[in-house]
Amino acid sequence: MQFEWIQIPYALLTLFIIINFGLLMNAFVAKIGARVGRRVGIPIYQNYIDLIKNYGLRSSITHGVMFYLAPVFRLTGGVGLIMFVPTIYGSVMFSNFSFAGDLILALYFIFFGTLGMALGAGESGHPHAAIGVSRGLSQVTMAELPLALAVFSIALQYNTLSVTEIVAAQQGGVLNWTLFTNPLAVAAAMLSFLGSVMRPPFDVVLAPQEIPIGPPTEYHSSYLALMQTNRVIYPVAKMVIFMNLFFGGADNWPVFFLKIFLIYMFAVFIGVVFPRFRVEQSIRWFLIWAVPIGILAVLVV
Amino acid sequence: MKEELEKRIIKGPDGLEFEVEPLRDYYCEAPPTVMPAAYSKIVEDLFNWARSESIWILGFGTGCGAIEMRPLMTPRFDAYRFGVQWRPTPRQSNLFIISGYLSVKTLKRVIRSYEQMQNPKYVIGLGSCTINGGMYWDSYNTIKRLDQYLPVDLYIAGCMPRPEALLAGFADLKKLIRSGKAEGANEYAEKFEWYKANQKRVINDWDMPDYNW
Numbered sequence: 001m002q003f004e005w006i007q008i009p010y011a012l013l014t015l016f017i018i019i020n021f022g023l024l025m026n027a028f029v030a031k032i033g034a035r036v037g038r039r040v041g042i043p044i045y046q047n048y049i050d051l052i053k054n055y056g057l058r059s060s061i062t063h064g065v066m067f068y069l070a071p072v073f074r075l076t077g078g079v080g081l082i083m084f085v086p087t088i089y090g091s092v093m094f095s096n097f098s099f100a101g102d103l104i105l106a107l108y109f110i111f112f113g114t115l116g117m118a119l120g121a122g123e124s125g126h127p128h129a130a131i132g133v134s135r136g137l138s139q140v141t142m143a144e145l146p147l148a149l150a151v152f153s154i155a156l157q158y159n160t161l162s163v164t165e166i167v168a169a170q171q172g173g174v175l176n177w178t179l180f181t182n183p184l185a186v187a188a189a190m191l192s193f194l195g196s197v198m199r200p201p202f203d204v205v206l207a208p209q210e211i212p213i214g215p216p217t218e219y220h221s222s223y224l225a226l227m228q229t230n231r232v233i234y235p236v237a238k239m240v241i242f243m244n245l246f247f248g249g250a251d252n253w254p255v256f257f258l259k260i261f262l263i264y265m266f267a268v269f270i271g272v273v274f275p276r277f278r279v280e281q282s283i284r285w286f287l288i289w290a291v292p293i294g295i296l297a298v299l300v301v
Numbered sequence: 302m303k304e305e306l307e308k309r310i311i312k313g314p315d316g317l318e319f320e321v322e323p324l325r326d327y328y329c330e331a332p333p334t335v336m337p338a339a340y341s342k343i344v345e346d347l348f349n350w351a352r353s354e355s356i357w358i359l360g361f362g363t364g365c366g367a368i369e370m371r372p373l374m375t376p377r378f379d380a381y382r383f384g385v386q387w388r389p390t391p392r393q394s395n396l397f398i399i400s401g402y403l404s405v406k407t408l409k410r411v412i413r414s415y416e417q418m419q420n421p422k423y424v425i426g427l428g429s430c431t432i433n434g435g436m437y438w439d440s441y442n443t444i445k446r447l448d449q450y451l452p453v454d455l456y457i458a459g460c461m462p463r464p465e466a467l468l469a470g471f472a473d474l475k476k477l478i479r480s481g482k483a484e485g486a487n488e489y490a491e492k493f494e495w496y497k498a499n500q501k502r503v504i505n506d507w508d509m510p511d512y513n514w
Binding site: 034037038039040041042043046049050052053056057058059060061208212213216217218219220221224 | 336337338339347348351352354355375376379381382384386387388389390392393395419420421486
């Protein structure tokens with residue numbers, strides 16, 4: 001795809017839509033959780049206020065260079081991910097900077113933020129952050145494995161590394177989705193998805209009830225606000241990839257919102273049903289259940 | 302001064318000897334400074350509105366009043382609908398609720414936690430004990446007036462005040478923040494010497510720097 005300058009404002013528009021959607025969706029899910037517990041829950045616009053407040057705090061202290069850079073790395077991971085995958089299939093405006101090998105780049109970006117966070121949280125010097133980082137890295141690394149296997153399987157199946165072409169191959173009816181043409185790969189990837197959205201049962205890394213919130217323990221004011229911004233972009237960006245690879249993509253925004261929301265609700269439902277795993281349990285779980293399915297998916301294809 | 306806080310020479314696992322000065326290495330000694338409000342009034346008003354609608358409380362219960370905060374998280378009183386949330390770390394909190402009597406031993410931890418919070422930060426004194434000592438008025442190891450040690454924005458009187466009183470207190474605090482009157486952090490920086498002298502008067506084993514963020 002040729003680069004044109006108009007792509008930059010288009011990509012920023014995508015980013016703007018994604019941020020707003022992410023903020024509202026997170027609040028909405030929190031509200032559903034509250035209603036399940038018979039509470040009223042936070043107002044739907046609460047996340048916006050929290051963001052403004054954190055950007056508006058007057059003081060902030062630093063623990064060193066990496067402490068500064070970590071939220072930037074994290075945000076780069078989220079924004080980079082959304083910039084290089086097509087959000088709306090067949091739309092020139094919302095294809096962003098997708099190109100022939102974007103699937104590989106997306107895999108890199110998924111891990112990028114976690115690594116930056118590990119360096120920054122390590123420099124903050126707080127023992128809880130160090131424990132959280134070691135837990136988080138081991139769990140996310142293990143959760144990446146089935147996803148990588150699933151992506152290999154799909155790349156073999158469609159014979160391409162371009163997300164756009166994979167979406168194009170799935171058009172023309174629900175039964176053309178990867179979900180039905182390659183269910184094993186989808187199963188492996190959805191199990192891996194559980195491990196990386198930081199919801200129960202895999203949220204031991206930053207659950208407030210464990211070591212208080214783990215890696216971001218020392219982060220505050222605008223650092224925290226940057227990370228909150230990423231926390232709304234990154235899961236949506238990741239789900240965009242899942243939607244494109246497995247669920248036929250979306251050719252307009254309402255379908256996009258619906259599919260993303262349903263993919264997220266998959267993780268939410270699992271989370272409200274199952275209790276939290278310890279890290280060694282979750283690693284074992286991924287090794288026993290998700291990785292063999294991924295290997296099988298590669299073999300079958 | 303405790304032994305482990307003194308300056309000493311340590312031999313590392315690789316045989317190198319190096320000097321460790323815990324108070325210097327682990328803490329910041331710079332005193333707090335007065336942080337000016339945003340340059341433009343309209344921006345500061347926006348920030349104040351956001352601060353008032355997004356109050357993050359430090360999950361730190363000091364006395365028996367901490368039990369009154371738990372019903373606020375559960376369905377009956379549900380403070381989340383007013384933008385009030387609990388944070389597990391002082392770095393991310395804006396409001397410190399001193400819930401009930403405060404023993405001298407806890408005061409030390411309270412000071413360390415309070416100083417780690419970011420400007421602007423607010424303090425609520427919950428219960429009579431923080432106002433005049435309450436039923437601990439003649440106790441040898443609790444403080445009697447909280448505002449001699451930390452700048453308090455708001456008191457909620459009672460022994461114990463019910464959760465409704467706390468909710469009313471949050472509403473009052475919101476009004477204070479929105480009108481720009483809740484400047485406890487800057488007050489602490491301005492009268493830093495006075496607060497430190499008061500704190501040191503009651504805390505006998507002062508083994509930390511004067512300011513530790």
